[in-house]
Amino acid sequence: MSEDNPHSSRGSASRSWLERIANIFNAEPQDLSDLEDIISEAAMRELIDTDTKDMLQGVLDVSKMRARDIMIPRSQMATIDIEQPLSEVLPILLENNHSRYPVVNEDKDHIEGILIVKDILQYALDDKNNDWQWSNLVRPAVIIPESKKVDALLREFRQKRYHMAIVVDEYGGVSGLVTIEDILEQIVGEIEDEHDDHEDHDIKKMASRVFQVSALTPLDEFNESFGTSFDEEDADTIGGIVLHAFGHMPARGESITLGDLKFKVSKANSRRLMQLQVIQPRKSEEEGN
Template identity: 55%
Template sequence: MSDDNPHSSNGSANKSFIDKIVQVFTGEPQNKDELVNVINDAEDRDLIKPETKQMIEGVLEVAEMRVRDIMIPRSQMVTLNINQSLDEFLPTILESAHSRFPVVNDDLDDVEGILLAKDLLAFGFNGNTPSFCIKDVIRPAMIVPESKKVESLLKEFRSKRYHMAIVVDEYGGVSGVVTIEDILELIVGEIEDETDEAIDEEIKHLASNVYQVKALTDLEDFDEYFNCNFDKTDDDADTIGGLVLHQFGHMPQKGEETKIGDFDIKVVSADSRRLQTLQISIPKDHEINGKITD
């Protein structure tokens, strides 16, 4: 006997999922685990794409995080001194390729404001511009506590049109900085911009004893290239990223550093779920491919 409604089976499946979604907004499920099950079920039924699921999971993570969990720590902040001349701090701007810079007095805890790199354009293309004074172009700094919820900060960024905030501890000291990009990357993954160099090969020589390495580089290939024995360090790791992750003991953020043997390792890019790119600084006099590094 033929089925009068050939789509009834699929319709029933969709209805089942829709019923679950309705439950989410009518009081059920009662916890995050049950909500995650609904999302996983949606992906299994091809109702949402894996990328969509990843973003939903990112949103759920953001909802539970505090600013201290995602901020760039004080030691890694790139700042400008309000007493410097344009010629003195311009190399810092060019080298970092950032678009916003906290401007401080002699003490890092004394933040005077934020400098937008684009505000310097008028001083570079107008020969009649009067002498430059950084105090005239800096903008007010947004100050937030470490304990502030990331979700709340994102709303504040959007409403006030800020892109950067200075993070302070309970004593009022500067503990770091956070940007709207840091938050968005938790949801959508790493955001590459025009200044980010694409890395096509797994291992790229940058300068003297500094290399850029994809986190998924096989440990055997890494050992062969760098003439080391990292593959023997951890039986559970197959890639350099896996070994570095084990060394940290947590999912590191962009800019975090560690050391394995004589190699200094810095996280160049990562999101809340995976490492992507690492910067490897090897010791001087280390032999690579028959050559001694400077």
């Protein structure tokens, strides 16, 4: 009488999973649905962990995307006008904390090139240098169509060592931009940098009535700090409350008033809110004077 061997069973399952992957690649499938099923099954069998599954799924998703699917829309592009003096450019750099900015001539349909922030530092620090020219700083812009495949774009980013591309529609008008970070975030999730707010800086006072607030601030923490009573059944974070109130994904600069507080979107992308500016009313407004 034979007994079942659990180790043999697990080994058979592993071999079966590997054989199925080999068969899929040997068959050169026309779509990715079979491979997606196998990745999901591998995660369920704990042959790969959840993070690995998510990254593999992200890679498969990227292979099906076009530039239009992940671009930062035109309305949310932070740009610098080529006619702006250095004194007006520096506040834009400080407000947005990007490393690269499209430089435009009059409007966003006329892109002169890309400004890399590190290139401007030597001029910003030299008070005696008053004869600098934008033409010495602006680098050529890479222009791509909305239909550009994202996996091909990532390959070009790596091979040609550029990090930003301007996306144009079929008529040549600028419809947005894509950075290498936007693509990587599709694979590995949101990438935080040294400028992103962390948990210990969810709420930061900027002026007497103005606060910078992370959109991920827990609602109970926000209510306690501002004396509000937003319902935690509606959302877990203040960003969720604001997003629900807008009824759409707002662009940077859009504002809305909830109760006595004015909320202005100070940082967002096409997928989520990141930072909000919260403005309290003046005392005279509170007292009805």
